Amino acid sequence: MKIGILGSGMVGQTIGAKLVGLGHDVVVGTRSPEKLREWSAQHAGVRIGSLAEAAAHGEIAFNATNGGGSLDALSQAGAANLDGKILVDIANPLDFSRGMPPTLFISNTDSLGEQIQQAFPGVKVVKSLNTLNAYLMVNPGLVGGGDHTIFVSGNDADAKAEVARLFGEWFGWRDIIDLGDITTARGTEALLPVWIRLMMAFGHANFQFKIVR
Numbered sequence: 001m002k003i004g005i006l007g008s009g010m011v012g013q014t015i016g017a018k019l020v021g022l023g024h025d026v027v028v029g030t031r032s033p034e035k036l037r038e039w040s041a042q043h044a045g046v047r048i049g050s051l052a053e054a055a056a057h058g059e060i061a062f063n064a065t066n067g068g069g070s071l072d073a074l075s076q077a078g079a080a081n082l083d084g085k086i087l088v089d090i091a092n093p094l095d096f097s098r099g100m101p102p103t104l105f106i107s108n109t110d111s112l113g114e115q116i117q118q119a120f121p122g123v124k125v126v127k128s129l130n131t132l133n134a135y136l137m138v139n140p141g142l143v144g145g146g147d148h149t150i151f152v153s154g155n156d157a158d159a160k161a162e163v164a165r166l167f168g169e170w171f172g173w174r175d176i177i178d179l180g181d182i183t184t185a186r187g188t189e190a191l192l193p194v195w196i197r198l199m200m201a202f203g204h205a206n207f208q209f210k211i212v213r
């Protein structure tokens with residue numbers, strides 16, 4: 001499958017490497033392709049391009065950009081390159097400007113997922129994977145035998161079902177809860193203050209939320 005990854009940090013690199021390893025055709029989009037030369041040399045098959053090239057390439061796209069830059073990054077990617085496609089939005093609205101722990105710069109009555117959906121109405125935004133560490137996103141078996149939970153939020157039921165199917169096939173996810181429309185991203189983005197306190201208490205990020213019901 002052709003996949004476009006917007007963002008080249010830990011999340012973009014981890015998902016890109018995993019999907020290339022599975023045989024997919026991946027373009028990772030960044031403002032500075034030269035900074036990824038060494039990384040791409042270590043991951044044969046992965047291609048680096050501009051944000052617009054990654055968006056145009058993907059049948060499906062990931063937003064793995066810093067939350068503070070996501071709307072800007074998606075504008076650079078171009079609405080026309082994303083229209084009609086699923087955009088898995090992994091970004092969190094975290095403000096680190098006053099150090100640790102960060103605060104949410106969007107919360108309660110709004111979410112970054114909603115702002116992205118509003119700014120790009122032709123895109124099928126599915127908020128997911130924002131509540132766990134990047135390594136666990138692509139390898140849930142790293143903790144608890146893989147028996148834990150991720151969420152999907154979005155306005156398009158078919159897009160959410162497709163994302164859940166792909167995450168099962170690609171990464172082995174079994175417990176994926178559909179929370180409802182994109183406004184439910186307010187809930188999963190608001191998990192971040194809890195996630196960060198857990199990370200600070202444990203001293204590592206190798207843990208996950210499990211919903212028992």
Ligand SMILES: NC(=O)c1ccc[n+]([C@@H]2O[C@H](COP(=O)([O-])OP(=O)(O)OC[C@H]3O[C@@H](n4cnc5c(N)ncnc54)[C@H](OP(=O)(O)O)[C@@H]3O)[C@@H](O)[C@H]2O)c1
Pocket residue numbers: 006007008009010011012029030031032063064065066067068069070072073076090091092093094129130131132133134135
């Ligand atoms: N790290 C994790 O385990 C984790 C887990 C869950 C969710 N998340 C969320 O996933 C997102 C990515 O996290 P990360 O840790 O991989 O890296 P990050 O440092 O938060 O984001 C890095 C990426 O954001 C891009 N970026 C920032 N501002 C931009 C702008 N104005 N225009 C275009 N691109 C911009 C950078 O582009 P350039 O390449 O051009 O510099 C870089 O590719 C974040 O929103 C984070 O909150 C991360």
